[in-house]
Amino acid sequence: MKFLLAAGLIVIVAVAAIFALGEQTGLRMAPAVQTIGAATPVTVEIANPHGVRRVSARLEQNGAQYPVYQETAPAHRLFWSRHQPVRRITFEAGKNKAPGLKEGKAQLVVEAVSNDLRAATNTAAFDLNVILTLPRAVPDEAQHYINQGGMELVTFTPSGSWSEAGVKVGKYTFRSFPLPGRPDQRFSMFAYPWDLAADITPLVYARNQAGTEATAHFWFKLFPKKFRVRDFPVDEALLDKLVNSVDPTGTLAPGPDTLARFLKINGEMRRKNNQQLADLRLKTEEKILWNGPFIHYGKEESMFADVRNYIYKGKAVDQQVHLGFDLSDVQNAPVNAANDGRVVWASDLGIYGNCVVLDHGYALQSIYGHLNRIDVKVGDMVKKGGPMGVAGSTGLAGGVHVHFSMQVDGVQVNPREWWDEHWIKDRILSKLEPGSAGKPSATRAESAASPPRRATGRSRSSRRQR
Ligand SMILES: [Zn+2]
Incomplete structure (x- = not known):
């Protein structure tokens, strides 16, 4: 009797241990897919600290089942791990692997068997739409x-x-x-x-x-x-002026070395500012706001996509592409809109200083940089030739000028075309x-x-x- 009791106890403890050691498997679609076609990639995340020994996926529709993925890993029943990372598996789900699949609703059913003594099967079902029309x-x-x-x-x-x-x-x-x-x-x-x-x-x-x-x-x-390549000489005094104009408090590009600070502003900050401009593409109206050719102000000092080699103490220290025109102007002369548009940016923009961006509709936008003062605000409608502020040399500008550029759907383009009525x-x-x-x-x-x-x-x- 004692022996039976002891044996029973051992069985109970063993079963409890096995269940204690068994883990649920988390199954998640990432990113979530709602619609599949002929061969739509689907990624499933599988989370189980013991890992999984088998994963399968099938499409189900109107009672029919179509296997689309199957994987078996060798089981390690005695020395399973407790710290398996989340696994991501990607497979294609769709008509190619499920010939009977029709347009309409379907389910993707994923099953995973945990890699431990309990070998529990966890199942997740995801609702899908099937679209087969091309x-x-x-x-x-x-x-x-x-x-x-x-x-x-x-x-x-x-x-x-x-x-x-x-x-x-x-x-x-x-x-x-x-x-x-x-x-x-x-x-x-x-x-x-x-x-x-x-x-x-x-x-x-x-x-x-x-x-x-x-x-x-x-x-x-x-x-x-052919885009022009030009040398852009910078000396200590100019570097100092440029760096302190963009970052007077030394917080954006800190450090004791002026050249290093300049290179950070000219590279990293330029990329960031260009991305900020590109991101304005979604602030647009689905109609033409502009009217006739854009107005060309001032004399061209730099052109679109000029490649600039920055020369410091006789050495090339940087190369950047200038995405726009530098148009000459005098301090505090009015900066006018090149065409009718709505203001979508009217504040500081790093290397571009005080900057105004106008939306002209259908993701066509014009950019005005280095203003001394901005007199418009986001949301304002501005007429062609209408004043938006006054010229200056804020941001990364060696002298007073307007940096003018245009972009379509966030990609800067040569504005020369928009100065040309015939084009x-x-x-x-x-x-x-x-x-x-x-x-x-x-x-x-x-x-x-x-x-x-x-x-x-x-x-x-x-x-x-x-
Ligand atoms: Zn410029």
């Missing part, structure tokens, strides 16, 4: 002449199932908007960014919620541009007119290599000579 994007048949560093507009018709559509140029993606007056069509203003090689093919694309993407080519001709008509407005989509454009427009000039008072023939 997206499609058909571009216009217009001729698209593009200046490297400049921009262009393409119209296209997305169809099938799509939730996102626009233009891709290398690593860059540009949004699209509904084409006014043509509800079935969309348009994208896109850049051919200055930092891309001259052999990239822009594509229109449409993507559905399942991540299935369609792309299409359109006719284009790129005009490659605007050919490359932008003609494609937005009702009935123009798909018609080949008869004219060519290459403007970014032309010298600056006022937007008014020039003849058509002179424009053709460039």
